[in-house]
Amino acid sequence: MHRSTPFQFVSILVIYLAWHVKLGWGQSIETYNEFLAMTMSDMYPCSECHFVTGSECCRFTLRDFPTVLLFEQQCPPSLAWNDRLCNCDWPENVQKCDPLKDCTTQIAQTPPPCPALNLAKQCCLENIGQWYTKVNDTSFRFQNDTIAQICPLDQIFDIEDCCCVDRAPKVATGTSCKHWPFDITTNITDQLQNTLATDFPDEVHMVEGKFGEGLMLQPNERISIAEFTGKTLGHKGRQFSIGFWVYTQDADTSPTIIISNGDADVNPTLAFLSFGNTISGGVGTAGETRDTPTADYIFRVLRNDGWHYVALAYSDPFTRLYVDDVRPKFSESGGNIMANRCQLNIGGNNRHPLVIDELVMCDFAWTSRQIVELREANTIPFREDWQ
Ligand SMILES: *[C@@H]1O[C@H](CO)[C@@H](O)[C@H](O)[C@H]1NC(C)=O
Numbered sequence: 001m002h003r004s005t006p007f008q009f010v011s012i013l014v015i016y017l018a019w020h021v022k023l024g025w026g027q028s029i030e031t032y033n034e035f036l037a038m039t040m041s042d043m044y045p046c047s048e049c050h051f052v053t054g055s056e057c058c059r060f061t062l063r064d065f066p067t068v069l070l071f072e073q074q075c076p077p078s079l080a081w082n083d084r085l086c087n088c089d090w091p092e093n094v095q096k097c098d099p100l101k102d103c104t105t106q107i108a109q110t111p112p113p114c115p116a117l118n119l120a121k122q123c124c125l126e127n128i129g130q131w132y133t134k135v136n137d138t139s140f141r142f143q144n145d146t147i148a149q150i151c152p153l154d155q156i157f158d159i160e161d162c163c164c165v166d167r168a169p170k171v172a173t174g175t176s177c178k179h180w181p182f183d184i185t186t187n188i189t190d191q192l193q194n195t196l197a198t199d200f201p202d203e204v205h206m207v208e209g210k211f212g213e214g215l216m217l218q219p220n221e222r223i224s225i226a227e228f229t230g231k232t233l234g235h236k237g238r239q240f241s242i243g244f245w246v247y248t249q250d251a252d253t254s255p256t257i258i259i260s261n262g263d264a265d266v267n268p269t270l271a272f273l274s275f276g277n278t279i280s281g282g283v284g285t286a287g288e289t290r291d292t293p294t295a296d297y298i299f300r301v302l303r304n305d306g307w308h309y310v311a312l313a314y315s316d317p318f319t320r321l322y323v324d325d326v327r328p329k330f331s332e333s334g335g336n337i338m339a340n341r342c343q344l345n346i347g348g349n350n351r352h353p354l355v356i357d358e359l360v361m362c363d364f365a366w367t368s369r370q371i372v373e374l375r376e377a378n379t380i381p382f383r384e385d386w387q
Pocket residue numbers: 135136137138139148
């Protein structure tokens with residue numbers, strides 16, 4: 001017979017109490033899991049990946065030309081191609097791939113040095129020793145390939161970043177934030193870096209917002225932000241902040257997605273949903289072991305009907321959450337915020353109109369003071385160590 005030692009018993013009690021203090025009595029993580037699964041099951045699908053696994057498991061090639069070897073590219077040394085993520089990934093996340101055994105291509109422990117390049121049209125990613133030649137705005141050649149490859153739709157090849165980036169030019173330097181004020185019906189663009197948003201409804205409805213106008217999406221309408229596809233959020237997934245105003249009411253008794261990056265097949269790694277005057281969600285980090293790693297907020301109460309401010313600041317391993325002026329803080333196992341192949345969707349499965357304003361995301365963890373200034377004066381945080 002197995003007996004619990006007193007120590008085990010005390011630990012279980014502490015875990016049990018911590019769980020309930022964090023979740024609030026009555027609203028369980030199971031209910032959140034159900035709500036998330038339900039909303040994701042009929043979510044607008046994630047965008048397709050332009051690439052698929054190539055001739056070896058650490059190579060990838062254009063989806064439309066899978067047999068043309070010249071289109072193949074190799075993942076950085078020791079990484080494997082992950083179709084699910086649409087990106088190169090640690091081999092332990094990719095089934096049946098051991099780059100050291102399965103890839104005939106020599107795996108370099110240190111990246112090869114960048115060759116001498118014509119910097120006007122060539123660039124090199126020093127950390128992986130891969131270099132590219134810009135052919136024209138939308139296409140590039142990989143190393144000594146003779147055939148050019150085309151950037152994904154709506155992207156251009158940027159010689160400075162040495163990769164395909166959003167078509168809109170980056171306007172502001174000195175910021176690593178994106179801000180959607182939702183003030184102009186015809187232009188739902190991030191005002192700091194001009195990040196492109198797509199898929200918006202034919203007719204965009206604006207309402208009186210928290211600062212200027214706000215956005216109202218009818219059930220199933222959405223706005224997609226493709227830039228986050230296959231990318232870790234924030235700075236290497238270890239520093240990230242997101243905040244927004246959302247209008248909630250007690251009468252809205254079906255769960256509604258505010259923002260997420262998942263669908264029926266792809267687990268979101270960022271999700272916020274409202275349910276009456278409560279909010280649930282968060283970010284999923286690598287160290288979290290539970291089934292729904294976005295369960296950082298569970299049914300946090302947003303008091304009365306109306307506008308509410310929600311913010312999350314992650315600095316590995318600490319998550320700070322803010323609902324209006326209440327601040328809980330906790331640390332879980334930490335690790336990078338996980339990436340997936342999905343674009344970020346605002347709405348997409350709202351069961352009643354979603355009303356949102358002033359969405360801000362930054363590559364660093366906001367301080368408490370910055371969050372107060374953002375909430376009270378709409379002052380965009382500034383990364384103090386930014387050069
Ligand atoms: C850019 O180059 C590619 C490959 O050579 C070509 O297919 C494409 O039409 C070019 N685009 C423009 C806008 O010139």
